[in-house]
Amino acid sequence: MTENILFILGGVAIFLYGIELMGDGLKRSAGNKIRTIIEKTTNTPLKGILVGILLTGLLQSSSGVTVLVIGLVGAGLMTLRQAVGVVFGANIGTTITSILIGLPIADYALLFVFVGVIMVFFFKRKMVQSIGTTILGFGLIFFGLDVMGSGLKEIVMTDYVHDLFLLFSDTSNSFFWFFGVTFGTLFTAAVQSSSAAIGIIQKLYHLNIEAGVQTFTLWGALPMILGANIGTTITGLLASINGTLEAKRVSAIHIMFNLIGTTIFLILLWPYHEIVEWVERTFLEPYSMATLAVAHVMMNVVTTLILFWFIDLMIKFTHVIIKDKPYNDELEVIFSESLLQETPSLALYYVKKGINKMGDLAKNYFLLAKRYSFTNEDGVVDKAEAIENTLDDYDKRLHDYMIKLVRNNSLSEKDSNRLSRDLDTIRDFERIGDHLTNLVGFFKNRYNENQVLSKGGEEDLRHYYRILEEMFDVTLASFVFNDVEKAKIAIEYETLTDKLEEKFRLSYVERLKAGELNFTSKTNYVEILSNLERIGDHLKNIAENIINPMRVPRLDTEDNPLE
Known part of the structure; x- marks a missing residue:
């Protein structure tokens, strides 16, 4: 028996x-x-x-x-x-x-x-x-x-x-x-x-x-x-x-x-x-x-x-x-534990959908910060804090999900390269959110101190925001559609943003010399330009990963004490 x-x-x-x-x-x-x-x-x-x-x-x-x-x-x-x-x-x-x-x-x-x-x-x-x-x-x-x-x-x-x-x-x-x-x-x-x-x-x-x-x-x-x-x-x-x-x-x-x-x-x-x-x-x-x-x-x-x-x-x-109910957690509809085991390449595809959502959220945050730079709208600071927390949450959960994906499966070389690129990209979107939080904080201080942008300063900022917005759009498109040509255009934009940051900083100094505005510790204009320039750097990183996903990951050496 x-x-x-x-x-x-x-x-x-x-x-x-x-x-x-x-x-x-x-x-x-x-x-x-x-x-x-x-x-x-x-x-x-x-x-x-x-x-x-x-x-x-x-x-x-x-x-x-x-x-x-x-x-x-x-x-x-x-x-x-x-x-x-x-x-x-x-x-x-x-x-x-x-x-x-x-x-x-x-x-x-x-x-x-x-x-x-x-x-x-x-x-x-x-x-x-x-x-x-x-x-x-x-x-x-x-x-x-x-x-x-x-x-x-x-x-x-x-x-x-x-x-x-x-x-x-x-x-x-x-x-x-x-x-x-x-x-x-x-x-x-x-x-x-x-x-x-x-x-x-x-x-x-x-x-x-x-x-x-x-x-x-x-x-x-x-x-x-x-x-x-x-x-x-x-x-x-x-x-x-x-x-x-x-x-x-x-x-x-x-x-x-x-x-x-x-x-x-x-x-x-x-x-x-x-x-x-x-x-x-x-x-x-x-x-x-x-x-x-x-x-x-x-x-x-x-x-x-x-x-x-x-x-x-x-x-x-x-x-x-099974009645409908309010549902706000967009990432929850992306993650599927079953896909980690059943079809890892499909799980990686859905990770990209989650990163797309993160990119859209970062773009909306950018537009919010842009409006707040010129108009003191009520409730913007609270909205900014909520978006920043969501971006941080997306960063952590997407990162953890991808690490679990690579640990549970033997990925192909192509999928491994995609995963490495995507890990870099979520980090870039999270850092963009940090810089936008800095910008909102800078303008909050300016409004509290009744600091008004000079005519030249406002014109320069509006021009800078317009270029960055165009760069944002072309970078997101390059990532969503894996479009190398659009990624190359995004990198060209980054070269322009570097030049604009230097040009507008010098213009600001000239306005100070000419007595068009008074310098105070709450002005923060140079820091505003610096954060906008760093947003361009992170968009460039995303574009470079589209062109060459095999490139050596860069070291993120940002040390801005305000972040």
Whole structure:
């Protein structure tokens, strides 16, 4: 008995690891293309269904795809309506694993393992290693099932297990379906994968032949498969708990899909059983693992065909049960812990969306400081403080998220370069915020001391702000679109800002000599020019990183005591 239990535990472990390994290999083979696929092909629910099938085939887990979609919706790349299509498709795509398991290729499991190991350990090319990982995982799935079956073969013949399976299969018991659905739900929730749970159920069903005793019938297996479709929603539910409202709605639709589908097929359990049994009797062998693969495909395809016509109604219902509320934390919709593991290159893409928001915030702060330089508006100091705190918060959270990204994953050279550039960029935006806070503080002091800009001083400042605003716009555009030509223009602007700072400082000295204004310690005009010039320096840093992300990071040697 102990040996059999070890075979079962070891077999399940190898089986689950095989599914994980196969999905990981497929993901690494095509992971960098996932963002492009999603962006270009989910503009309608029907296309979303096809994308959902494809993604689930890559990730080998409908739960994983649902978690990924929750992150995509939260990041603003997909609408809820598009996400519904992908979730529907994921439920069809998850049947791919059960179809593969149902194929008669178990005798070649160790051959797949051997080929996969050779490709992983004896080839240097990343793509070959990724394909090898996929093949290795594929072989381990079947090998794990065989090991598990070796242990189960003896145990399913014991009186206790025999009676348990009869409980699931005894149609004279009005609640036999309830026991099967409950077992399937709990077991799937435990292993966090409907593909894995159904694969094990397929093996249990097939053991009727190997054990030579009919203990686990189709009546017992079908409710378990229906329960597995409910259990797979747990992962998405957990992923959405701390997510946005839209993320919660995606999870709700995933749960609705599986609950409605399960309910329909439980109501129609008798015709469902008769159709699957006819397929088995006509095209397959008794107790074939492919039988339950057919049942799994049928359940999800039919549910999709029915609910496709009610997508808008389902979306409206989620808005009723998950009501809108004020939401101000824009970064929260960017971050997704699931993306850190599922698709790191996609997580890095969303980091850039967060930096774009940080850049827009810095630009708005610049315009606020510009207005305050010429007009003493009420409430500006409080607004400035709030924006500065938000920029500091963005800096810390984006930095921490990127560090977690690089620690949790082996990034490609291209993604590593992007991450290094982006770390520099968030630092530059944060420093720009510091200089703008200085400017607001300088003008607050001037207003308190009734210091009025001279006509020449105001003209020079307005000119300087105009040039910096143009530089700000072209720098942000160069970063958002990775436009090298715009980055070069931004660097040309920086040369101009250096010259203007020197020219306007000399003009200020000339006005002092001419007696056009009185010098006091509260004037701060030179410091104002200096901070504007440093803003130009940081914009130049951002532009230089666009032109050459491989350049040696500069040392930030600013030592302004007022910052």
